[in-house]
Amino acid sequence: MTPPGVVVVGGSAAGVAAAEAARRSGFDGPITVIGDEPHPPYTRPALSKALLRGTAGAESVHLPAPDAGIDFHPGRRATGLDTARRRVLLADGEALGYTGVVVATGARARTLRRGACGETVLRSLDDAIRLRETLRGARSALVIGGGFVGTEVASACVAAGVPTTVVTRHALLVPHLGPDLARLVTREATDAGVVLVRSHAEMRLVGGERVTGVVLPDGTALEADVVVTAVGCLPNVEWLRGSGLVHHGGVLVDERCRAAAGVVAAGDVARVRGPRPARTPFWTAALDQARVAGEALVRGEAAPRYVPAPFYWTEAFGLAVTIAGPIPAAGHRETLAGSLLDRSGLFRWRGPGGSTVAAVNYKIAVRKLRALAREGA
Amino acid sequence: MELSLHDGRCEGYGLCEEAAPRIYRLPDDADVEILHAKVPADLETEAAAGARVCPVAAIQIHR
Numbered sequence: 001m002t003p004p005g006v007v008v009v010g011g012s013a014a015g016v017a018a019a020e021a022a023r024r025s026g027f028d029g030p031i032t033v034i035g036d037e038p039h040p041p042y043t044r045p046a047l048s049k050a051l052l053r054g055t056a057g058a059e060s061v062h063l064p065a066p067d068a069g070i071d072f073h074p075g076r077r078a079t080g081l082d083t084a085r086r087r088v089l090l091a092d093g094e095a096l097g098y099t100g101v102v103v104a105t106g107a108r109a110r111t112l113r114r115g116a117c118g119e120t121v122l123r124s125l126d127d128a129i130r131l132r133e134t135l136r137g138a139r140s141a142l143v144i145g146g147g148f149v150g151t152e153v154a155s156a157c158v159a160a161g162v163p164t165t166v167v168t169r170h171a172l173l174v175p176h177l178g179p180d181l182a183r184l185v186t187r188e189a190t191d192a193g194v195v196l197v198r199s200h201a202e203m204r205l206v207g208g209e210r211v212t213g214v215v216l217p218d219g220t221a222l223e224a225d226v227v228v229t230a231v232g233c234l235p236n237v238e239w240l241r242g243s244g245l246v247h248h249g250g251v252l253v254d255e256r257c258r259a260a261a262g263v264v265a266a267g268d269v270a271r272v273r274g275p276r277p278a279r280t281p282f283w284t285a286a287l288d289q290a291r292v293a294g295e296a297l298v299r300g301e302a303a304p305r306y307v308p309a310p311f312y313w314t315e316a317f318g319l320a321v322t323i324a325g326p327i328p329a330a331g332h333r334e335t336l337a338g339s340l341l342d343r344s345g346l347f348r349w350r351g352p353g354g355s356t357v358a359a360v361n362y363k364i365a366v367r368k369l370r371a372l373a374r375e376g377a
Numbered sequence: 378m379e380l381s382l383h384d385g386r387c388e389g390y391g392l393c394e395e396a397a398p399r400i401y402r403l404p405d406d407a408d409v410e411i412l413h414a415k416v417p418a419d420l421e422t423e424a425a426a427g428a429r430v431c432p433v434a435a436i437q438i439h440r
Contacts, residue, residue, distance in 0.1 A: 365391030
């Protein structure tokens with residue numbers, strides 16, 4: 001039996017990045033990564049884009065394999081964390097002792113029914129492959145939710161030639177991108193034939209083993225061959241019950257991603273302490289946190305602090321948008337290049353939380369996008 | 378360690394360059410440039426971190 005070392009619970013991009021950061025920081029004992037999905041680490045943001053549109057195959061989302069010095073175990077699920085005895089309990093009955101543990105169990109799609117009964121969501125690689133298959137031959141699609149995933153799924157449905165309705169509280173992406181960019185995305189979506197139905201209250205799903213439609217609070221009934229629920233995500237913290245690490249639905253961590261002695265957390269499951277502790281379930285936040293968490297597990301106070309550096313992107317309805325800075329983009333808009341009307345250019349907003357820069361169908365490296373945001377501060 | 382690009386996948390985000398500026402460089406109007414196709418031993422972890430942050434998994438690592 002190997003002596004206890006670092007155990008990473010979560011086999012996604014953040015889990016593997018944390019493992020490599022621990023190694024890079026000088027930890028020379030065994031490092032084990034376990035993940036409940038059967039796949040090697042892959043890029044989740046790509047699922048709702050090229051993969052779902054069918055322009056790329058499943059193999060296109062796979063990230064480089066973990067370093068040879070990291071023991072990677074896909075298809076194994078953690079069921080408990082015993083912080084007193086420093087053990088991770090697994091569904092298959094095994095217990096892994098640790099000197100340090102990384103909690104990187106991520107999040108799952110939020111659903112409208114308890115247990116997601118009959119609902120179709122897009123969160124995992126398997127979800128994406130299944131949905132892509134379902135869209136072939138579908139005559140209509142209904143997407144519940146107008147956030148990043150809902151908008152990108154609707155775009156893929158339209159690209160597949162499937163007439164699509166989106167039920168959404170706001171216009172598409174308003175709380176995410178701010179009014180200017182949201183208006184642009186919404187216009188392109190409706191031009192592409194998407195029907196937007198606004199609904200502010202909870203709706204009722206129709207159908208048993210498979211959801212076939214919704215009934216809105218005003219009695220409107222909508223039906224479709226494919227109904228996708230895209231209403232955000234919930235952190236995977238149930239396995240931590242009794243550990244004392246979960247606060248307001250996330251693992252509360254300090255500015256070095258430490259949750260307790262010998263426990264760090266990173267990615268969609270983590271809430272970083274600050275004026276407004278919140279989960280930030282986005283790619284770069286997860287990877288930045290993972291690097292800090294892995295290093296802090298080894299070097300403690302000597303590790304650098306996590307400094308949020310917001311960066312987001314989306315692709316839908318012929319628009320590729322990348323954003324540096326706080327979202328939603330708010331305040332006065334300044335055009336640095338191109339024009340919003342022409343659906344291409346660089347734009348900057350000065351909002352209360354700082355300056356935000358967006359590139360629309362405009363190729364620019366994140367380094368330069370951030371520099372433009374700093375200049376505008 | 379050697380690095381290569383999957384054809385046609387780079388979308389020019391530049392997160393690799395930000396994570397590992399000694400390995401990757403993103404010109405304005407082209408795909409990312411790999412500055413060391415054969416990675417010097419002391420830059421291997423940096424190179425891997427840069428490959429791992431690519432949101433379209435464009436960078437391949439050969440060990």
